[in-house]
Amino acid sequence: MTNNLRFKTSKFIDETYRVSFKFNNKTYFGFKGDTLASALLANGIHLVGRSFKYHRPRGIMTSGSEEPNAIIQLHDNSSRTEPNVRATEVEIYEGLVASSQNCWPSVNFDIGGINNLLSPILPAGFYYKTFMWPASFWEKYEYFIRKSAGLGKSPKVADPDIYEHKYIHCDVLVIGAGISGIMAAKMAAKNGFKTLLVDEKSYLGGSSIYDNSEFSKINNQITSSWLEKEINEISKIENLEIKTRTSVAAFHGYNFLLARENLTDHLPINQRENKVRQRLLKIRAKKVITATGSIERPLIFDNNDRPGILLSSAIKKYIDLYGVACGENNILFTNNDTAYETAMSLIQKGIKINAIIDNREQIDSKISYEVEKNNIKIYKGYTVVDTYGYRRIDKISIMKLSKDGQTVIGDKTKLNCDCLGVSGGWTPAVHLFTQSGGKLKFREEDQVFIPDFYPSDQISIGSCNGDFGLEEIIKNTLSSIKKFLDIDNSEFKTVETISGLNQSKRNIWLLPSDKSIGKTKSFVDYQNDATAKDIKLALREGFRSIEHVKRYTTTGMGTDQGKLGNMHALGIISETAGTKMGEHGTTTFRPPYTPLTFGTIVGRNVGEFFDIFRRTPIHDWHVANNAEFENVGQWKRAWYYPKDNENMYQAVQRESKAARESAGILDASTLGKIDIQGTDASEFLNRVYTNAWSKLAVGKCRYGLMLNEDGMVYDDGVTTRLDENHYIMTTTTGGAANVLGKLEDYLQTEWPELDVYLSSVTDHYATISVCGPNSKKIVSKVIPDLDLSAEKFPHMSFKNAKIDNIKCRVMRISFTGEHSYEINIQANFGKSVWEKCMEAGKDFNITPYGTETMHLLRAEKGFIIVGQDTDATMTPIDLQMDWIVSKKKFDFIGKRSLYRSDTIREDRKQLVGLLTENPDDVLEEGAQIVADVKKTPIEMLGHVTSSYYSPNLKKSIALGVVKGGKNMLGQKLIIPMENKNINVTVADPVFLDKEGERLNAKL
Amino acid sequence: MFLINCPFCGEREQSEFKAGGEAHIVRPKQPTELSDDEWAEYLFMRKNIKGIQFERWNHVHGCRKWFNIVRDTSNDQIKAVYKMGEKPPVKQND
Incomplete structure (x- = not known):
């Protein structure tokens, strides 16, 4: 069979270069220059796949990217395996392996083909209508629907390309x-x-x-x-x-x-x-x-989807470009002159044409006369009404079209063929x-x-x-x-x-048949098995918008996006609805035009480049010391340092105890740092923070809270006055970029008259925080020249210092409630200074701690974490931080919003401490807080925002937000959990050392 | 993706910029003098125009400067770009 389907072409096929490939486990040969489709056709293979819904046998229909049927699985069982590849676009190479998809056990005998017999009960919207009731059964239905859905298989291992x-x-x-x-x-x-x-x-x-x-x-x-x-x-x-x-x-x-x-x-x-x-x-x-x-249009008639039915232009391309005859007994079916070009190509190669069926009554072009001269029978004013042959077309039947083209008349004639070329004009x-x-x-x-x-x-x-x-x-x-x-x-x-062509065309969107529409299968969307009948049904059921009809019938929703049939769908809709074409709009063509691989979309952004992360200068030390890491913004932060098979809980308990009993050390380099300079720097801080800054002395630090204009807490951090017109602001790790953006916004757009300059210096410094009762001894060993006496270096102050002649800034600030120092040094010295601190702290059991312990320690002190205890609905008043809101300042960002009717409501959610009745019960963060579990629906009063077991207090502690919580001190509330209700008492959020004795202790 | 002509850097890809909402909303000089309604007008109310819209943009991955653009939201054409504090070179048509 192979030989008489192959014809000599001029230059596109290299007949001296034979290529072997496998399709459905069988080896075939083609030539260099072939596509998988042309090589299969040269081997007499039309049937390459099964349709999505009815599992009907389908063949190669086109010769390009518009192919709806011949979509195959490329590279069997390998990391490169790729589903839904158009055989018409795959250039063959030695060793190519491809197979049919959506069929089992084989493309020739497919169990799913039973759907074709069941098709009368599988109309458009079948799934929507059938699996609606009872609603609780959906989970069971879904399992089976998903099993039978989808075309092809995705690879199970990483893409090697x-x-x-x-x-x-x-x-x-x-x-x-x-x-x-x-x-x-x-x-x-x-x-x-x-x-x-x-x-x-x-x-x-x-x-x-x-x-x-x-x-x-x-x-x-x-x-x-x-x-x-x-x-x-x-x-x-x-x-x-x-x-x-x-x-x-x-x-x-x-x-x-x-x-x-x-x-x-x-x-x-x-x-x-x-x-x-x-x-x-x-x-x-x-x-x-x-x-x-x-793109050439197909024609819509009964059983227009059989293998062996191709676009007439595709038949021409296969013979002229690839030297492949799609059939030995061809019939062309057309409504315009294009098919006559195909006929001429076939005639030139001596390939048999049994007949041409033309919708037009009159054909008047040079090329059609030439075709007629070759003794080819042209049925003018006829249409195909049905086709026959299960795995390959073997017959068609034709009838005469009525004058208006809406019905067929006269007798039915059957004609034999093994290939039918269709042409409905061009889109x-x-x-x-x-x-x-x-x-x-x-x-x-x-x-x-x-x-x-x-x-x-x-x-x-x-x-x-x-x-x-x-x-x-x-x-x-x-x-x-x-x-x-x-x-x-x-x-x-x-x-x-x-x-030699003229442009006449007799356009009939849906060709008439001698059967009623309900008995026909005239495919409009081949890949998704949407028929003209489905579209008419959708219209009968009241769908009018093309976008709705499309989704209901799935027309144009396949991997080919309906490149062939969308126009017919529009035509059938407007004919049925009696409206003008274009009145219903066209469906939207969405990118990509042809499917893209995920590989192409992600490019080099895979593996470690998928989502880049930032490392602190001390990162390598954390890795070497067994740290587990946590992602904070784009940073990798040390989370905890497990020792001897400790789990997180055990490690955090040990770290927390050590920090309070002797000394802890934390890498705080990720905190955002903004350098603020200019003669109006103090005024600027006054406007962006809730508290007053004008009177902060040089060398002092102050905690500040920043609001949005709506009065909600946005960020917090300590800002230090380095000099008369020079401040350094710290922000939360995750908020750094946004805070800088917001400050720039106000500076550039609202207050351009202020003389202030902002620079992000987060990456410039390593920040090492040493805390605990022995922190002073350790820092004095690391920086012996620095006077650490309480008089010279009190809490909330800053000193310039030197370590090995390298300038550094030391702040006495604390996020743990312990006596602590924060050393800021040029980033590239960060690791060596950290190691110096570790060495100096050896005798004091200096313990590196991560973010989890930091969170626990600050929770003991009732310090908030913006973003954990706040969620953009919390004002400072809600946080019970009234003390930080200046009453005297004329204005600051968010001030006016603090007494809007909504923000002064008494029943807003407010931050409170929570103590469990059983001190060993540790609450779950995010758990709901209620007062009464008996009265339904249960009113939700708030939720737990932070919760830990405190090794220093030897009990469970938690922070939460509760409606009207400010006035509920001592009140009993309930945390309903899956297995039990946990009783809690509303408490002061400061659990440890409210008086600040640890902070101010003379060490 | 737009091409935005940053008044400080020239034409750059949209991905370098961040949109900052409606332009020419001046922060009240004395917020404390305003009623809740007046403050809410400033705080919450924004136009959503089909047609010519005045917007703030920030060259966030570039010079970090804020500036204004005039954009036709019906076709995404940028009609003009101008610096903060400058008068819009195009009139609003609503």
Whole structure:
């Protein structure tokens, strides 16, 4: 069989280079230059897959990216395995392995095929209607529905290939290298524009490159010869970059486009090593020329989906480009002249055409007369009403169309064939144009949507603009590109064309049948098995919007996005509803135009580059000392340091005790640090913090609370006055960037008159906090020259100092309630100073502690963590921090909001301490707080925000927010948990050392 | 993705910027003098226009400067870019 399906072609197939590949576990041969589809067809294989819903046998239908049926699994059982690949786009290589999907046990015998017999009870919306009741059964239904859903298999192991992203900037981007794209690229590049020409195919020239017909000539040369010379010429132009195998996936606003460049998919696996497989191109073009061509329309009739039914243009391409006959007994079914071009190609190769069925009564073109001269029977004014053959078409039946095309009349004639080519005319590929925001208009005479309004500096040319005849394409391309690029020289002197086709068409969206519509299966969306009947049903059930009909029937929702059938769906809707085309709108074409791999989307952002993290200068020490890490913002922070198989709880208990009993050390380098300078720095702080700053003496530190304009707590931290006009502000780790942004905002937009400059210096310093009763002894060993006496260096003050001649800033500030010092030193000395502290603290059991212990220690003191104990609905008053809100200041950010009717409500949630009845019960953070569990519905009063077991107090402590909590001191509340209700008492949030004796102890 | 012509750095990708909401809302000079309603007007009320809209943007991953743009929200065309404190070069059409 193989031999008589293969014909000699000129140049696209290398017949000296045989390639073997496997399909469904069987080995076949093709030639270099074949696609998987052309190679299968050359081996007589049409049946390649099963449809999604009814599991109907399906064959190769097209020859390009619009393919709905021939979607296969590439690379069996390997890390590269990829589902839903279009066989029409896969270039074969030695060792290729592919298989059918959505069938079991095999594509020839598929159990799921029973769905086809059940199809009368599987109409549109079947799942929606059937699995609604009883609602509680959904979980059971879902299991089975999910089992039967989906096409293909995703890989189970990591992708071994390399992907990358690349930015491209150009003056002119030309999408599509067909005849108009080639001409446009030449005109742009020759006139000095930096031009990029991309095409999804491996070759240039589009469908004209294999147009060897005597019926379309340019300057008296056969189209393909003329075009070859042009291609040859443009490949030498310096400022023209050409990328083949590059599919534009998305056309966004401002001429920003995404394209996928395939670099190795056509190579044998062993030649792909260390090469980039696919590249995502991020293209910024000053001007875009869209020349994406058009897609042939199928015809909608009963059983129009059998293997062996192809688009007529695909049959032409397989014979002219790949030298493959799709069948030995062909019938063409058309409503326009395109099929006659296919007929001529078949005639030239001596392939048999049994008949041509043409919807039109009258056909008047040179090419049709030529076909008739070859003794081919043309049934004029006829339509196909049914097809036969389960795994491959073997017969069709035809009937005469009535005058209005709405019914069929006369007798039914059966005709034999093994291949049926269909042509319903052409649909401009306006997908990218509409993605960019372009608006379409409907052209009545040939029933097509064409570009109307361009939202950016772009133009559509060629058949994607609705120019279908060769003469029109060339003439309009020349004139519109000249205008678009504002150039005088078109580079083309005279271009004369001859075409044997005319553009007449008899458009009938849904061809009539002798059967009632309910008995037909006329597929509109092949991949999703949506039929004309389904669309009519949706309309009967009241759906009107095209977007609703689409979702209800799943028309156009497959991986092909309905490239073939969407127009018919629109046509059938408007015919049925009695409205004008375009009145219902078109569905939105969403990116990507063809599916993208995840690899392409993520590029190099995988593994450790997936989400970059920031390390403190002391990070390596933490790693070496067994720290577990916690992500805070983008930082990796030491969480706790487990010793001898300790779990987190045990480690935190040990660390917390050590910090209070002797000494603890914390890496606080991640705290945000903003350097503030300028003569108005004090005034600026006055306006951004709730408390007063004017009187803070040089060398002193102060805790500040920052609000949003709505009065809610935004951030907090200690700010130190380094000099008269110089402060350093610390922020929370996660809030640093936002705080800086907010401060800049006010400074630049509200108070530009203030002389203040802000710089982020977070990364410039390492911050080491040493706390505990022995902290003073340790710091005095590390910085012997510094006077640490309480008189010279009291709590909340700062000193400049030196460690080994390196300048550092030391603050006496505390987040633990212990006597503590914070050493800030140039980042690259951070680790050595940390090690110095560890060495100095050896005799005092200095214990490194992480964020978890820090949280526990501050909770014992009732210090809040912004973002944990607050959630953007908490005012300082809610936090019982009235003391920090200045009454005297005229204004600060958020001040006015603190006495809005809402913020002064007594029953707002307020921060309180919680003590459990049983001191061993540790509450869960986030748990609900209620007063009465008997009265339903149970009123939720608040929730637990922080909760720990305190080793220093030997009891469970918690912070929480409770409605009206401020006035509930001593009141009993309940935390209902899954197994029990935990009784708690509302307490003061400061659990330890309320008087501050530890802080101020004379050490 | 927009191309935004930062008045300090020139044309840059939208990903370098952060949108900051409606422009030309002046913070009241004496908030304490305002009634709840007046303060709420400043605090919460923002326009959501189909058409010409005045917006604040920040070149957050660049020069960190705030500036204003005039954008037609119906087609995302940026009509003008101007510095803080400058008068809008385009009139509002509502």
